Amino acid sequence: MNARGNRKAGSDTMTTIVEVARLAGVSTSTVSHVINGTRHVEADTRQRVLDAIEKTSYRQDALARAMRRSRTDSIGIILSAVGEPAFTDMVHGVEHAATALGLTLLLANSAEDAARELSAVETLLERRVDGLILARAAASMPRVIELLSRGRTPVVLIDRIFDDLAFDQVGAENREPMRALVNHLIDAGHRRFAVIAGDTRVPTLSERLEGFRNAIRANILVNDEPVIIADAVDPREILTCVLQSLDSPHRPTAYIACGTVLAATTLEAFIKKGLSTPADVAFATFDGFSYPDLFVPHITTVRQPAFDLGMTAVELLKHRWNGVSHLHHTVRLPQKIEYRESTEAFVFG
Amino acid sequence: MNARGNRKAGSDTMTTIVEVARLAGVSTSTVSHVINGTRHVEADTRQRVLDAIEKTSYRQDALARAMRRSRTDSIGIILSAVGEPAFTDMVHGVEHAATALGLTLLLANSAEDAARELSAVETLLERRVDGLILARAAASMPRVIELLSRGRTPVVLIDRIFDDLAFDQVGAENREPMRALVNHLIDAGHRRFAVIAGDTRVPTLSERLEGFRNAIRANILVNDEPVIIADAVDPREILTCVLQSLDSPHRPTAYIACGTVLAATTLEAFIKKGLSTPADVAFATFDGFSYPDLFVPHITTVRQPAFDLGMTAVELLKHRWNGVSHLHHTVRLPQKIEYRESTEAFVFG
């Protein structure tokens, strides 16, 4: 019977390679080579080994193997918000690519908390993942970068790109699509804008905001100062700001949310005020929702190629394992803008 | 320079316990004991070790440690649909509880594919996770159960409960809330029902369907045979069925979807037919969507305590590690029914 607190998963019963070798009348190395197909083994010897494996229902111990080869065939991924659809898709992408390479995924959720992020990095590094994919938390600590830079584990920063950091990185184009979006709205007749940018310590968001500012500045048609809701972190605080902007006599006619959560908050404010889209206000968002077709009217959405981001991240790790290059690469994937009814031509009252 | 295909994460530079011991002028065992606080060490000896650790920025190798102790301080979780909100919340719950216990999470997504599920189980078992949490795929293979039964790794089946299987299990109450929901709709004046149950190989769905059948049968007010859309797997097929039912002269006045994806399909059919809720048809769903407040009208939803399911799963593993009981426990958590506008009182035309 197991003693209290014992968590051994049956180390007592588990058959090892030695047992198999004994049963097959061969050496452990032959068994190993049969299992891994790593050198030629005579057909009947091979069969004896296979039989012995079958008979003992032997399973490799990935731990011992990893230790010996000093590689774990696993990659770690740390996300700041596992729940959001964009991140969920990234996980899918990573998982897809990883599975194809026979790699296991270790998932950690920093929940946008710097301390949890640090501890996740430490844990995964201790587990000697072969590569690490990280979407840094907004308030990510310098210690994390230090740890990652010193170490020899290949790292890919995903989604949130930092130009001054020497890592492989992959994220979406943010400034340009925002520009296109604003121009689209201007073409539709809008002159007064609001952008909900949220926590601009997140590069994704600050880039989108920057794109917004540039687009507004570049457009001589737009005279009105836009409403910019940025650096607010608490959703309730953001909600208040949006509501306030809706009460303004110079109420913006077009609202742009820079992310899923921000979009939800903005729409909540619309609902609270009984405003409808696009009759009362135009609306567009980055990232968007799951099941977008269920929203009526359909929402114009700048959609991140999140799945591809995930796949690309693994690709970058692979390149580094293969020693293809010693330089660090930053990959920017284009976004797709889905123009829908929520930004349809605005008719001035 | 790394050779091609080399994936060693710097095993060359990594400091080991030996190096620390040398630097501190003590034995490796003392270092080990200092790190793990596993026996008393003289204050200054201890300090010397701590300094050496600091100086070398030594980090434990979780692999070697795990091998030696034959436990990995990790748990695996295999889900059939990582993307759905209910499963996402379960992951959160598991992650929350796991983190609190200092456990790492290995995540695998079977994507409702039996082969992927099997291979995920094999992989996680080989990695010697201390416990495994599994939401079985619809077409899960017997081999999976065999593997899990034979092995000594504690297993918890989550969400999808199988009464004839000897594992710890945790899921939600399904029959009773469906009953309550149907009664609620009957009270609101409905007599003709449709239920979208999807793939009833999934116990969650078959239980909900069973609850539905019982509720209908128990109600003498309901004479009309309900429309039951079950055993369809392909969403497009389901969509067709729903559309067809909407065209019927005896069109149901109340639709109940048994899960998020099914709900999306049903709503899509409503939109396609230009029907509005609850004016034209009442609607309610199990599991529901993220950001439910954004749906207008608000949808009556039977909400699974998904986060708690995840936490409970870890709890069950813990009990097993502690050898609290040798019997297998099935925990059923109650669901919460959120009655909203989509099922409001029906007025007969």
Add this chain to the structure above:
DNA sequence: CTGTTAGCGCATTCAG
């Protein structure tokens, strides 16, 4: 074509 051997980095007896 196959066997022998030496560790991977650590926790843990067993002696002092």
Add this chain to the structure above:
DNA sequence: CTGAATGCGCTAACAG
């Protein structure tokens, strides 16, 4: 209070 020695299960030289 501390150190020396052993082996977890496996792969990879090396040697036949």
